[in-house]
Amino acid sequence: MSRKRWRSVKEIRIADVARLAGVSTATVSRVLSDPDKVRQKTHDVVMEAVRRSGYTPNSTAQKLRTRRTMNVLVVAPRLTNPVFAEILRGVDDELTQSGYGIIIGNLDNRREREARYVDLALSRQVDGVLLLTGYIPEKGQRSMRDSGLPIVAMCAAIHEEGIPNVVVQDREATRHAVEYLARLGHRRFGYVSGTLGSIIEVERFAGFREGIAAAGFSQDDVVRWEGPFVFSTGVAAAEDFLKMKERPTGIFAACDESAIGFIKRVRAERVRVPQDVSVIGFDGIEFADYTEPTLTTFRQPLHELGRVGADVLSRLIRNEMKPEDWSVRLPLTLLERDTTGPVLHKDYKSLRRSAV
Template sequence: MRDSARRREQPRRAPRISDVADAAGVSVATVSRALSAPDKLKPETRDKVLAAVAALGYTPNSVARQLRAGNSRLVLVIVPQRTNPPFFAEVLHGIDVTLAEAGYVLITGYMEGHDHDLRLIELAASGHVAGLLTVSGDLPNVGGRSILDAGLPAVAICADPQVAGLPAVLLDDERAAAMQVEHLIALGHRRLFYLSGPEGNYNVTMRQRGIVSALEAGGLSPEALIEYRGDFAFTGGISGGEAYLALSDRPSAVICGNDETAIAFVKTVRSAGLRVPDDLSVIGFDGIELADFCEPTLSTIAQPRFELGRVGARLLVDLLDGNEPGDVMPESGRIVMQGRLLARDSTRAVE
């Protein structure tokens, strides 16, 4: 069977409800009811209509339906472009599965640049979209016009809930970062190199707090930590590695902002002849699959990526269903999940 031929048989224009009505010899109202409230029709009428629907291959035009109903089944998800795909892919998977269960479809809006973002702002304001999820701390904002101005129900996932005042599903970044430090202190490390992320980033700020308080709790002074700003990407791992190598008195352990950064860091210091974990311990963050396949296997903090996406999407669906925020989430406006330490080969006790 040649598919190209099959497609040519398709009518040039998609069948409308009136085409079905004509074919079945009923009114458009009856067709509409046959599809949305079959019980209200006499069985024989219903069957006649459904037969015509099947014969014509009719699918209701959802644009018209949406205009009339005033609501949409589309959810816009804002994602950072080109950053940490293995992490976001899994969060998106949780989102996608959950939205699908609730009958929503996902529009992915990559944060990219100004003109690009403007399109997303207009999309949100244009009535096409029912709600908004953001997995990015930065939100489209062009010329003082924010994507939030559209007033759509919105939920932040792993992103700063403060700026926007949005309900949020978050990792307990503070605790998770403290776990990194505690793990290293427990192994006897006394001086740490911290390869962090961009200034102003919510996750970075929260983790900073956790690190500081864990240092204190572990009896170390703030000077025990040398910080270097990275970017959550491979590039930051390389420059961070170079910065580490340039130190005259190198700390024995390194905390990385995410796994990709950690992997690039390890690669960089190894090329310079250092051995991990013999010469230094390295711990990552995120728990992407790959962290278990690199050399040495990477100790890290696993985030419940799928669950973060799932719970965030569920929350949005609840809000779209008309529930009040107070009914579906804690007073604080936040649902907080915990990271989990995966101690592997890249961290080791000091001799």
């Protein structure tokens, strides 16, 4: 029976190859890692032995000796959110090029899970950490940075010494969203939040408030619905929205998923989008182009974000960071699609369609 099949595979060590080639282990090691250091003839003999024995170096032994694991940890708040999947793709594209492995840390929106991954970092299983999460620090909680490992923050900016930031311009974009809605004639606003306690949410809401102020409105003109970055948050927000007498007409959702949930729910009650209510999302996930109507949203340069973050991390690991790269803030693109439009509500006289 084959139950122990893989146990029976004989492990080939560098010493076996050395013996087979009639050289020392040092020479074999050199052939494999620094071929210029050996004679061509020796090289060929060793390579032949490697080939015939099917030798592959044991990477754990290499890691121990070289003190480099060639692994990085990527901590994401939730895997099923396409935003993180897309960022991860960028990270993957950049890092596997340079031989790094990616270990994923999935919090599934539960902050307390972070502890496991702090352990991972502390036990030196990885050379660096890419944080796609970011929470407002709680005292007493052991955090990633206690590990002393190189960290790159890719949530909204963490202003902390020694931690580079690779983020998008959330705050500016959110402010811009409000201005955009205001230009369309909206006067009462709704804000569907993201995960409370997350720095991203703090930033986006701050931008939103700035926008409200800049456009000359009072914070009282704003309704805020709270919840994590998921569909159901939008649905719940919509439930509340539907109960209101004086409904807001311009809604900003801190992520596409909740925007989509919101729209789906209100449309089920014959609220028209964008005629009765305009909705603008945030992220630019692929799916947002397949909803009906297609979602107006800010597109994050997700893949690039991942690449850049990974690049910064690998430079940080190699101690090759240039000071000007310590904070990268990528711009977002407003995708004007079909869930936003001028106010048509009876309260308002001028339709200002020209303002679109």
